[in-house]
Amino acid sequence: MSKDQGQTNHAIDAYADGAWTLPGERVRLATETPLPLDCGTTLKDVDIAYQSWGELNAEKSNVILVCHALTGDHFVAGKHPITGKPGWWEAVVGPGKVIDTDRYFVICSNILGGCMGSTGLQSVNPETGEHWGRDFPVITIGDMVRAQKLLIDHLGIEKLFAVVGGSMGGMQVLEWACQFPDHVFAAVPIATAARHSAQNIAFHEVGRQAIMADPDWCKGNYLAEDKKPHRGLAVARMAAHITYLSEAALTRKFGRNLQDRDQVTYGFDADFQVESYLRYQGSSFVDRFDANSYLFITRAMDYFDLAERFDGQLSKAFKDTPVRFLVMSFTSDWLYPTHESREIVHALNAGAANVSFVEIKSDKGHDAFLLDEPDFHQVFEGFLNGCAEHRGLKGAKS
Amino acid sequence: MSKDQGQTNHAIDAYADGAWTLPGERVRLATETPLPLDCGTTLKDVDIAYQSWGELNAEKSNVILVCHALTGDHFVAGKHPITGKPGWWEAVVGPGKVIDTDRYFVICSNILGGCMGSTGLQSVNPETGEHWGRDFPVITIGDMVRAQKLLIDHLGIEKLFAVVGGSMGGMQVLEWACQFPDHVFAAVPIATAARHSAQNIAFHEVGRQAIMADPDWCKGNYLAEDKKPHRGLAVARMAAHITYLSEAALTRKFGRNLQDRDQVTYGFDADFQVESYLRYQGSSFVDRFDANSYLFITRAMDYFDLAERFDGQLSKAFKDTPVRFLVMSFTSDWLYPTHESREIVHALNAGAANVSFVEIKSDKGHDAFLLDEPDFHQVFEGFLNGCAEHRGLKGAKS
Numbered sequence: 001m002s003k004d005q006g007q008t009n010h011a012i013d014a015y016a017d018g019a020w021t022l023p024g025e026r027v028r029l030a031t032e033t034p035l036p037l038d039c040g041t042t043l044k045d046v047d048i049a050y051q052s053w054g055e056l057n058a059e060k061s062n063v064i065l066v067c068h069a070l071t072g073d074h075f076v077a078g079k080h081p082i083t084g085k086p087g088w089w090e091a092v093v094g095p096g097k098v099i100d101t102d103r104y105f106v107i108c109s110n111i112l113g114g115c116m117g118s119t120g121l122q123s124v125n126p127e128t129g130e131h132w133g134r135d136f137p138v139i140t141i142g143d144m145v146r147a148q149k150l151l152i153d154h155l156g157i158e159k160l161f162a163v164v165g166g167s168m169g170g171m172q173v174l175e176w177a178c179q180f181p182d183h184v185f186a187a188v189p190i191a192t193a194a195r196h197s198a199q200n201i202a203f204h205e206v207g208r209q210a211i212m213a214d215p216d217w218c219k220g221n222y223l224a225e226d227k228k229p230h231r232g233l234a235v236a237r238m239a240a241h242i243t244y245l246s247e248a249a250l251t252r253k254f255g256r257n258l259q260d261r262d263q264v265t266y267g268f269d270a271d272f273q274v275e276s277y278l279r280y281q282g283s284s285f286v287d288r289f290d291a292n293s294y295l296f297i298t299r300a301m302d303y304f305d306l307a308e309r310f311d312g313q314l315s316k317a318f319k320d321t322p323v324r325f326l327v328m329s330f331t332s333d334w335l336y337p338t339h340e341s342r343e344i345v346h347a348l349n350a351g352a353a354n355v356s357f358v359e360i361k362s363d364k365g366h367d368a369f370l371l372d373e374p375d376f377h378q379v380f381e382g383f384l385n386g387c388a389e390h391r392g393l394k395g396a397k398s
Numbered sequence: 399m400s401k402d403q404g405q406t407n408h409a410i411d412a413y414a415d416g417a418w419t420l421p422g423e424r425v426r427l428a429t430e431t432p433l434p435l436d437c438g439t440t441l442k443d444v445d446i447a448y449q450s451w452g453e454l455n456a457e458k459s460n461v462i463l464v465c466h467a468l469t470g471d472h473f474v475a476g477k478h479p480i481t482g483k484p485g486w487w488e489a490v491v492g493p494g495k496v497i498d499t500d501r502y503f504v505i506c507s508n509i510l511g512g513c514m515g516s517t518g519l520q521s522v523n524p525e526t527g528e529h530w531g532r533d534f535p536v537i538t539i540g541d542m543v544r545a546q547k548l549l550i551d552h553l554g555i556e557k558l559f560a561v562v563g564g565s566m567g568g569m570q571v572l573e574w575a576c577q578f579p580d581h582v583f584a585a586v587p588i589a590t591a592a593r594h595s596a597q598n599i600a601f602h603e604v605g606r607q608a609i610m611a612d613p614d615w616c617k618g619n620y621l622a623e624d625k626k627p628h629r630g631l632a633v634a635r636m637a638a639h640i641t642y643l644s645e646a647a648l649t650r651k652f653g654r655n656l657q658d659r660d661q662v663t664y665g666f667d668a669d670f671q672v673e674s675y676l677r678y679q680g681s682s683f684v685d686r687f688d689a690n691s692y693l694f695i696t697r698a699m700d701y702f703d704l705a706e707r708f709d710g711q712l713s714k715a716f717k718d719t720p721v722r723f724l725v726m727s728f729t730s731d732w733l734y735p736t737h738e739s740r741e742i743v744h745a746l747n748a749g750a751a752n753v754s755f756v757e758i759k760s761d762k763g764h765d766a767f768l769l770d771e772p773d774f775h776q777v778f779e780g781f782l783n784g785c786a787e788h789r790g791l792k793g794a795k796s
Contacts, residue, residue, distance in 0.1 A: 199643075209633050234611070250595070278600055282607070
């Protein structure tokens, strides 16, 4: 059983109360021209919550847009306002780091449909005055990127120096390069795929079914009924979390070590450290994430298939692209295995694109892109430096 | 949501009603000398449900004991009495098949703690007159095998010709060879491990948390409260089912094919075939399996670590063993990957055992051991033929 019942969900409560208390900026866009969505409807008055680091140069040519993953948010670096832990890409973004905030102006926005300030399922539907909840339109990765484009336009940035991200963030990177090739100088899709695999759809479906099986989900209307499907969401998180790691990493980290005991108890307590760890992952997640958002974002990932709109030919998505690409994967990532990255690279090569591809040796699984992996960081930094030189950015490192 | 609510659980109902209506045999053992369990307690009046195929020869030397996996049962071949589908090892067991019932006398018993007739959580605790439910002692693979030994003794069989099984069945095979080496001529552990990995414990824990999160689990007392945690059990099954397949198999079988529609619906119906398949796996499972049994059997697997009782040295488990081994794994099995089988083989080699090891090339994942895999069948049959010759069994094939 998750131990979280009775806890509050700070982010969602802050939002539900209409009091935006989290740090960062927030702008309302699409107020006059609604944002068209892939499902056929439109959204008006789209709020985008974001943070930035570093200084925008006079030419506005040093902007790196960071795209976050399924359960990420715009708190990339610095102390996270809810968990109190370091931001999710603290290893990569900061002064003197791979994405050097002494040099680049770094932006990350909470995705459309997210639960940390951007318009999503906890937002109020202006037409009804009620929370959207499950009535929110089912959004896509393409919709998320078009919402980000509104923000970039709003900030007066004509061309992003780079768009970077891992996992679902990498899907957004691919969408940026596909939809807005003239507004992106370099693109770095990491540990991702151009389409979501059957196995990954299956894992998402397990998570969704876990949430929807929780009576406190209330058919999606839990906010109105003052409930939270914490148990279902925790199970969904636990199942997903296993896929973010590798068998080797789990064995190295936990093996069959027991949790604060000398022998098994012949019961259902968390005898093993790996059980205790997993339960913690589930119970801490529900304190910072919204169940309906989880449903909708996983669905957006399932629907992602970049080649589909080009008659199944991925190369057409990048035809004659001026964007420079660095594609990276990790040897032990079984959620987005290297062959998925190779498919992207083959398509880019077929389109005669400028592309580098590196498979990083790591036993840390999918999560390696979030961690301190020296080879990964070196390749990533080298690519950005090279692009900075080509772009004529001042202060280029040699 | 699972679509099973309102359906009955035939096996469990049959058992709960005290009316044993399923086909096969059933004997009550440990009536005078209780069965000692690893947890320190004992069990009296242990019922073992089993089936057999073929004829026992006069020397009782042609017996093959088949050990079933987590969600298996003793309905190995022939029409399953509940699902109406073929038995789980119909591809392997039958006249003229790999385990040739024209030649061998084949036995399979429902494991201790199972929910198909052997003593388990739905049984009545003789001391209280109530269903055991969650008060049932937490059993181990070793306990299951000692219960099987009671049955084999009861049948007057001194030495099994072979003990065979895949997955958790393979764990039982290893236990047989370790605990009763003089009562086993040949052992065939398939797609298994000598200890359950951290990743596998983690997946089991997700399943257990899904069940225990279901309010209808009633803290384990659902039988007394006339409820069934169908939704939680279905989620557990769905998560587990993904691990039985391979990414390649899921891609080949389903890919991103849509289910009876031309385009996605921008909703949470089963748009994709793989979702529909997974939902079916969940909802059909709850009709034949008991949630508490699932908890207890997964726990037995988690606890399995054959080397632990030998100071961590697996080779000691098989020291000077007279048993002939065939160890088999499948290339695409990521639940029990080949390196787990290699560890068994290394330990057997260190003990100078008679061991053959074959890794079968297959893209079907862990479930390959249940399926029509010609290479697997050929190797398996060849090994049994060789052993039959050594054992001097009549009617040996050349």
